[in-house]
Amino acid sequence: MSQSASNQSLHSQSNLSDAIGTGLPPSSLMQSQISNGPNHVSMQQSGQNTMPTTSLSMTVSSHGTGPGYSHTVPASQNVPMQGQGSIGNYQAATSHYNSAQGGSQHYQGQSSIAMMSQSNQGNSMMGQRPMGPYRASQQGSSQQYMGQEEYYSEQYSHGQGSSEPMNQQYYPDGHGDYAYQQSSYTEQSYDRSFDDSTQHYYEGGNSQYSQQQAGYQQGAAQQQTYSQQQYPNQQSYPGQQQGYGPAQGASSQYSSYQQGQGQQYGSYRASQTGPSAQQQRPYGYEQTRYFVDQRKVRVVGGQGGGGGHSFYSEPRKVFGGPDGGNGGDGGHVIFKADQQMKSLSSVFPFYQGFHGERGGSKNCYGANGAHVYVKVPVGTLVKEDGRVVADLTQHGEEYVAAYGGAGGKGNRFFLSNENRAPTFFTPGEPGQERVLHLELKTTAHAGLVGFPNAGKSSLLRAISRAKPAVAAYPFTTLNPHVGIVHYQDYEQVAVADIPGLIKGAHQNRGLGMAFLKHIERCRFLLYVVDLSVPQPWIQLQDLKHELEAYEKGLSERPRVVIGNKFDLAQSRINLPLLRERVAERVIALSALTGDNLEELLWHLRELYDTYVKTEQSRGQSPVKW
Template sequence: MAGTSFVDYVRIHCKSGNGGAGSTHMRREKYIPKGGPDGGDGGRGGHIIVRGNEQMWTLLHLKYQKHHKAGHGGHGSGQLKTGAQGEDVYIEVPVGTIVRDGETKEIMYEISEHGQEEIVMPGGRGGLGNDHFKSSTNQTPRYAQPGEPFQEGWIILELKVLADVGLVGFPNAGKSTLLSVVSAAKPEIADYPFTTLKPNLGMVSYRDNQSFVMADIPGIIEGAHEGKGLGLRFLRHIERNSLLLFMVPADSDDIHKEYKVLLNELKLYNPELLDKERLLAITKSDMLDEELKAEMEQDLPGIPHIFISSVAQMNIVELKDLIWKHLNK
């Protein structure tokens, strides 16, 4: 899913359908020259509906399809016939998609289940036919309601990646390198910040033909909860990971402090993220001897931790064991 095939943010224009007009028809049959009103109601205009689809993993299909237009409702007719309903338009999205108002940016819906349907742009209601307006004092009303007009506007769709393990760390912490080693994913890797600009997913094989999904998510920086760096575009992906693997390089000036900065950014974005299971991997540890590791362990955070090196394949199997153990608590 690396590169342009993974799209997690789109802005699309939606236009619902007009409601059909009610009919002003008067019943006229042989031997019944003054049968009274029998105008039917207009049909409802088509809705724009967002629907969850668990078979989809990206918003790529909407990247180049910016405009979505529903059908208009049909007009009512004689013999109390209701006009045809306008054709609804369904926009299929992956489970975990947030729907925002394009103007206010407020969250309208969160699609959290397969098959969940939410109307994002309702069609206009059909107008009532003249049959509804007859009374003892007005037995032949020659008027009916027009249909309600369409609605249109922009909406924003944001995808939150679903994975068993989310990699959390500053840029250049070694997240992409780890993913490339433990899975078949091929994220871009280079020695500069923000090499990863979009989430990468990798299927990690484990013992006895078992597996779990790992997400390499763009690196966090201090102030990310305010939108700095890749900011909110990064943080929303953390919400749908079962377990968070914090990654701090062994050559960091202060591993504990770096971990606390990362944790604080998650807390400021969404305090509920602190309820997730957390592990710590100290990366690039092939440069450390046992004495230095023992000294560093005195000041590590109080969560399960492991020293690893993706390049040297050091403790990678043990890391998988640790992750699997906590995923299956």
């Protein structure tokens, strides 16, 4: 899985860069629009065409600097931010901007959640703020915006900064324009490491805001000189406020802004359950597609086409008889197991089959609706009301999740000796509708089972090309990863690394036992124990206990005990003690230094060969990777 994860990460990178290439407005487009001055419509259109959702970018812009500034933000009205912010505040912000702007509609969208908890502050700051230069910078904007264009285009030429894909990842529902905003304004971020970049998410808004402030204070011409010099200050508002010096109103305004923004992002992050944890992820996490091992899907087959209703008629054959053809059948929704798919993340919550076409005159039958194929990973269980209805364990296996409705009959169908001119026909039947639960159980040959920090991921990295995250804190691994061990005779053994188990996992301690289902399909088990901890055999007992609690007999699969961290001094004392106490074969090795990995690899191969032979003797084909 993790090999594929790395592939996926590559894919996602390329996708994202595609998105950046195509989804963001090209700089030339930006230029033409921007240099037109406050051309609301065109900007908005570009926002809608290229970036279909409203985003937090408005947050920063609309709040911070008010109307003029907002022109630079691609925005759309159609996606309100209620889901992420407080609706009440959003509305307050809207009215605020309407009054300031004379009701240009797209400011409603732009203000969005920007004003969360800030509408009052915003109003008061409008009163305090010296509006003259501010408006001037907005109106006389051709120069100013030209300056910004240069800035944009320069930024776009830098193009592929790490922050952009990452931000897209933050907002899978299309907050690309926020990413765009940030990348446009914070050149600094390109040089940063990933960890910094995640922070940059917050800082970007500030920096952008600060630039605008600088522009307003210094006049339009100055805006061309956005430079790195400003950036050192951008993250700290106190510094900025000093810079603004005499602008009393401004300083209070900005401090309130800062406060408000913090709240706003706080609430936003809270609503994003997955990514919020990413702050601590050591690396690479942001660019990978999320691993999803269960999904609820509603599937509806296509509606059958109605029957035709017509009578044939031509000169000299006026009563030619009924000739309405039958309608086409609706298309099915079909789940198809695909080896390329590694998680259920690309499965949507709803699928609808194509409808059949209506029957026509002249006995023309309507075309059948096309089937919709949904690719799912091999090892996907399909459940309905808690009952397993399908188990897709082979590549290419299909399951018809929802049948399309049958097409209706045309009036020709009802022609009989009793009724030579039937006028009735039947409509198409509706497609079947079901709500199904998909559940993925990783299919690998061997499963690494161990306590957190035992070194499972390190071991997988050492024996395969998979790159699961390794770190010195527990629960580094949150999703199963599969790595492939390649042998010289081209046999491949798949090894799954699952998140660490602890004592009581079956009572939902630690990460619980939700991940044990990924072990369920492993043909043999590799128990990984940390030899350097006191009494490592206790770990082994606990692990077995947990596996048994999950499924009886699971811990008794063909297995081997791996004593990891053999390079540490304590391990050498513990190893003989462990060997005395456990019945299984113990392979002592060090995933870190690579000591004695060969023994594991040979033994793994033995286990695999035994498995293949057993399957073949049963007349079944062994799972191959």
